[in-house]
Amino acid sequence: MDVWDVLGKRTAGDEFVVVGGVKAPDAEMALLLARETHFRHKEGVAYAVRRRGEGDLHVGSFDAEQLGGVTDRSYRRQEGYVGVGAKLKRVREALAIRGLTIGGHRPPVRRGGEREEAHA
Numbered sequence: 001m002d003v004w005d006v007l008g009k010r011t012a013g014d015e016f017v018v019v020g021g022v023k024a025p026d027a028e029m030a031l032l033l034a035r036e037t038h039f040r041h042k043e044g045v046a047y048a049v050r051r052r053g054e055g056d057l058h059v060g061s062f063d064a065e066q067l068g069g070v071t072d073r074s075y076r077r078q079e080g081y082v083g084v085g086a087k088l089k090r091v092r093e094a095l096a097i098r099g100l101t102i103g104g105h106r107p108p109v110r111r112g113g114e115r116e117e118a119h120a
Helices: 027-038 084-097
Strands: 002-009 017-024 046-051
Touching (some): 002 027, 017 027, 027 046
Antiparallel strands (some): 002 017
């Protein structure tokens, strides 16, 4: 099985740079594996493969909008949670206006197997 260099572009103005490699029997399978293993999280705008030691570049057919899939998987990365704290604060305030806050003290924290002693 041949080894293929995987090349990618971060932005449209960049040149292709080697970002990894895959083993595949032909260029079509190498492109599929490259897309699924190196660009599934929208890491770039274009990708290509070339058989290691050769110069022929096989460019992937997916454009930047399709590369990485159409499903929103931002929850897998830290930036997917930007703004969550502010949203929770707004929800808490809206619930307080309706009188739906949870009152009282928090239960005690137990650490390392500590047990509360029963008082008789």
